[in-house]
Amino acid sequence: MELFLSLAVSLGLTLALELAFALVWRVERSDLPAVALANLFTNPVVVLCHHATAWYWPKYLIAVTAALELWAVGTEGLIYRRRSEISRPWTFSLCANALSYFSGLLLF
Numbered sequence: 097m098e099l100f101l102s103l104a105v106s107l108g109l110t111l112a113l114e115l116a117f118a119l120v121w122r123v124e125r126s127d128l129p130a131v132a133l134a135n136l137f138t139n140p141v142v143v144l145c146h147h148a149t150a151w152y153w154p155k156y157l158i159a160v161t162a163a164l165e166l167w168a169v170g171t172e173g174l175i176y177r178r179r180s181e182i183s184r185p186w187t188f189s190l191c192a193n194a195l196s197y198f199s200g201l202l203l204f
Contacts, residue, residue, distance in 0.1 A: 099147060106143045106200070110135050113199055114192045121188055127180040131192075134172040142168050169193050 111132060118131045142164045149160040169189045176185030 099144075102147065103140055103143050107135070107139045109200070109203070110139050110196045113196050117192045117195055118182075118188075121182070121191075123180075123182050123188075127176075127182055130176060130180040130182070134175040134189075137175070138168040138171050165193060165197060 114131055114135055115128060118128060123131065145164055146157075146161060149157050153160070169186075172193065173186040173189035176182045176189060182188050
């Protein structure tokens with residue numbers, strides 16, 4: 097049950113932060129669903145893999161976390177490039193994910 101709560105909180109905070117960031121970035125409202133869907137796709141994978149690594153292979157946690165975050169940035173950037181009109185989709189993805197990641201570090 098704790099894992100599901102962690103997934104829900106992480107996804108909720110990520111969506112709130114990244115959608116707010118998208119508005120600051122001046123992303124068109126018609127592209128906000130792409131931001132939400134990209135995060136719905138990547139966030140649960142990252143959080144589940146992070147928890148699994150912390151549980152089974154804690155000495156690899158930093159390396160795995162870095163790889164997961166890079167995968168999320170790349171995947172979301174590709175989604176934004178192909179399915180939205182977001183200007184500088186890779187930079188947007190990197191900045192939005194950095195905001196979410198460091199906010200999470202501060203909160204937890």
